[in-house]
Amino acid sequence: MWWARWSIWIVLCAILTSMVVGNAFYQKKQFYPTVVYITKSKPSMAVIYAQALLFVVMMGKLFRKLFFGQLRPAEFEHLVERSWYAVTETCLAFTVFRDDFSPKFLALFTLLLFLKSFHWLAEERVDYMERSPVITWVFHVRVLSLLSLLLISDLYFVNAAYHSTMTKGASVQLVFGFEYAILTTIVMNTLAKYIFHVIDMQNETPWENKAVFVLHTEVIIGFVKVCLYVLFVMIMVRIYTLPLFALRPTYLALRSFKKALNDVIMSRRAINNMNNLYPDVTQEELANTDNVCIICREEMTGGAKKLPCNHIFHVSCLRSWFQRQQTCPTCRLNVLRAPLPGSNANVPNNAAPAAAAARNFGQFQFPGFAQPQGFPPQQAQPFAWGNIPGWPPQQPQQPAGGAQPNGDNNQGQAGVNAGAGPNDGARGAQEANANANNAAGAGDAGRPQFGAGPIPQFGFRFNVSAGVGGANQAFPFPIPPMPYIPMVPPPPPLLQTTGLTDEELQQMEGNMRENIEARLQCLRNVQILLDSAVVQMQQYATVVDRLNVNNASRTATTSPPSTSGTTDSRVNNNTASPSSSTSTSTSNNNTSSTPIDRQKSTPNGGAGDSEPIEKTIHPAATAGPSRTSQESASSSAATASGINPTEQDEIRKRRLQKFTNNTTAGGAQ
Amino acid sequence: MAGSALRRLMAEYKQLTINPPEGILAGPVDEENFFEWEALITGPEGTCWDGGVFPAKVIFPADYPLSPPKMKFMCDMFHPNVYADGRVCISILHAPGEDPTGYESRSERWSPVQSVEKILLSVVSLLAEPNDESPANVDAAKLWRENRNEFEKRAIRLVRSTLGLPPPDC
Known part of the structure; x- marks a missing residue:
């Protein structure tokens, strides 16, 4: 079919050419006069040009078959699209160099167009490597030979243009030299990508740094391209006129360079954060959670990181995602703006002591601080963080004394955590909190706010100082966790952390007994607030349960x-x-x-x-x-x-x- | 090691064949090219699209799942959120930064958490509940808003044509 279409043209051209040549030879009888006759006669030259064009197209097809085999539809589409731009830009270039117009000039442009299209195709092919399930050795041979051939021809033409410009002065060779220089950068980029892909394919495990290398290569190549274009435009403006045909590619090069640079900067920041600040996920944590990385849908066995929002991903997946966007894929927390774990510098004053107290909490389980308030020790001791995970499933079944066994468990846990060292204790608290989706404020040496997670309702609402300020008096604690409580405790007043007076802050600083007691008081207030929040949640849950039961029974009767x-x-x-x-x-x-x-x-x-x-x-x-x-x-x-x-x-x-x-x-x- | 996009697509395909969601069928057009899928979506029950089987094509980019795929219905569609040429305009298929209609919040955009299954389910629910705030097909949105009867008639006609049945008599 393909041949049927082209064979018409081939046969037609062959007949026309043979007629022209035959006619000339018949008239002139000798070789030299025949050539002179043909070159002087315009119709004959037209036929010869057509024949030459067909010959070039055929050569192009042959090379394409040789190096690429069958083109994919997408490749063909891109090729046609880019060819159109190239042709229009070439026509614009003709207007500048109309004095140089000659058959040689035309031939050079055609050759340039062909080489360009091969560069594009090579680029697409190498990009396709990543998507193709099977890469045969034929592919490697083809790509390598094509790339080396293109590189050699590019360098040759750049060299030729340079010499021509140096010896004969500026001419259209300037454009060619510049175009081939650009093509050289494309070859280099493609080659670099090819090498990265090959290295990646050799390894059994995914190559983590590949995306980084690709990005950096892009930036370097982009920079070289931008320099070349700017230089070319400047030279052209000096010698001839504004090169309209170079404006679009210049703009595109500038834009892609800017984007690549921006990507590199932002992603470097995010990746830096990831490498240095976000905690590695331990094996136990992986075993406890559904250990499938949501980005690649593969199991995580080590090499995973936890974001500030407690979501866990492969390091390599996160890295490639951070090159696009610096957000958590699951909850879209902006990791560059999120509070960083372990950065103490900008933590508000009251959070730090609270965190410190949380760390040390396990050591202060003596009843001294709890009993004067008249609380039974079991209820006062379970620190709020430890309490949360156990609550949601257990509460509805256990009416009044339910907190007691819980309390004992958590007390033990807190003790273990604290015994393992201050940092571990804090992290333990954070883990315990993961369920409630509330990135515990006390976690990892304190963050500025209580909760950076996606649903930090309670964390934000009930601020530390709210408790200190006097919510303590507002709730009569303990509120027994019962399935039904007629009266909802009023939400505590929304106070800012700045609401702490200097006095109160000073009271919490230092290592003396009263300081520690003040901190503990502060923490206990937090606990009260959390308890009341849980009670509220419980009430909501029971209300929802009742609604569901009603609905179910109603539909059961109707349908x-x-x-x-x-x-x-x-x-x-x-x-x-x-x-x-x-x-x-x-x-x-x-x-x-x-x-x-x-x-x-x-x-x-x-x-x-x-x-x-x-x-x-x-x-x-x-x-x-x-x-x-x-x-x-x-x-x-x-x-x-x-x-x-x-x-x-x-x-x-x-x-x-x-x-x-x-x-x-x-x-x- | 094959590309991560390919591995993820294979994993999704496996998941979809082992545990297919109701009313949705999807898979690569051929095993050579995992980046072009064909999907069949059944019209959501209880709507004017009920009973229809709509073929669609899903084209994945090389850097999937970092970039969203594109989806296109391969049959005639008359729906406020489907362009006349069949392309589906749904916010989860748009990468943050591009917003063809200007009505979407960042949180509804593409993220690697999404999957083929989720996309197709979203499209099914989009069929049931068109979003006429940011219409891709203005005529359909107008008809949907102003003359629901006529819209549903057209939808039923489309449903029948996807099944190869003649249009209803009335």
Whole structure:
């Protein structure tokens, strides 16, 4: 087919050329006069040009076959698109150098265009390496030979242009030299990428630093390109005129360089943070969580990092993501703006002592500070951080004394953590908090705010100073954690951390007994606030539970007739076997003949409108479980909108067929 | 070691074949090229798209999952959030920084957390609940807002045409 199209042109050109040459030779009889005759006659020259063009195109096709084989559609599309730009820019360049216009000049431009297209194709091919499942040795041979050939030709032409410009003065050779210099940078870039890909493929494990190398190469190449373009434009402006044809590529080069530079700077900052500040994830932590990296969907076995928001990823995946964006992929926390773990410099005064106290907490379990307030020690001792993980599942079942066994457990934990060293203790507290999605303020030597996580409601609301300020008096603690508490404790006043008076701050500083007691007091206030928050949450949960129960019972009473039909249709979707299709059709007939459905379809009979039906259904079932009744409405909606039951069967049958066809086709693949 | 994009796509394909979500079918067009998928979406039940099977193509970039894929319906579509040529305009398919309609918040954009399955499920729910604030097909959005009956009629016609049935008589 391809040959059929081109063979016409080949044959036509061959005939024309032979006619022209034959005619000339017939007239002149000798070689030299024949050549002179042909070059002097314009129609003959046109034919010769056409023949030459065809020859070049054929050569191009041959080389393409040799080096690339079959082009992919995307490659071809890009090639055509870029060729258009190249051709228009070449035409613009002609206007500047119209004095130099000659067959040689034209030939050089054609050659340039061809070499350019091969550069583009080589670039695409190397980019494709990463996506291709199988790389054969033929591919390597092709790419390497092509790249070396292109590099040699580029350098040769640059050299030739340089000599020509030096000896004969500025001419169109300037443009060629510059163009080939740009092409050289492209070859270099492609070669670098190729080498990176090859190194990556040699290793069994992913090469972590690859993306960094690629990015840096891009920046360097981008810089060289920008320099070349700027230099060229300046020279052209000095000698000739403003080179319009070079403006677009100059702009593009500038833009891509700027982007690459920006990427490098931002990603370097993020990656730096990641390497130095974010904690490595230990094996136990990995074992405890679902250890699949959400970026690559592969298991994490070491080499993972935890972001300030407690999300865990592969280091290599994070690195490549940070090159695009400096956010957490899961919760979109901006890691460059997020408070950094371990940076004490800008921590507000009150958070640091609180964190310090949290670290030391395990050592101060003597009843001295708790009992004067009249609290039973078991309830005062469980420090708020330790308490949280145990609570959500346990609370509803344990009415009043539920906190006690919990308390004992957590007390032990806190003791262990503190015993392991201050830092570990704080980290332990942080881990314990991960469940509640509240990046504990006390974690890792203190962060400016209580909670940098995505849902830091309580953390933000109940500030340390709120407790110090007097929320202590506002709640009568302990509030027994019961399933139902009639009165919700009022939320504490929202005070800023700056609300601490200097006196109070001073009181908390130092190592004396009263200082420590002041800190503990502060912490206890935090605990009270957290406890009240948990109680509130519990109340919300019970309210929601009750609502759900109500809904479930209500829908259970309204929708029994429709369930059989819907479940069947679901089976129909999944299994997609002929037997189930028959069962569906029968059950469908059943449902459509039930009194409820008939009742629904009659009032809207010929209206052809499904909306009112849905409206009649909605009030009956409001929340999640309403799905079933909606589905039943759908079948009636279909009948209402002019599709009779037999036709509906037909639809389902066709749909089934379509699905089964595809599943078998997919399975065959 | 093959590229990370390829490995992730293979993992997603495996996941989709082992545990296929209801009403969605997706996989590479051919095993040579994992970066072009074909998907079949069934119209959400209880809407005017009920019963339809819509073929779509999903094209993945080389740096997937860092950049979002592109999705295009291969059948005629008349929907406020589908361009006339079939391209799907949904916020989770837009990388942060590009915003063709100017109505999206950063939090709804693409992130590697998303997957083919999530995209297709989002498109199914988009079929059920068009977002007429940032329409890709203005005519469809206008009809959807002003004359729901007519819109649903057109949708049913489309559903029937995807199944190879003649349009309804009325």
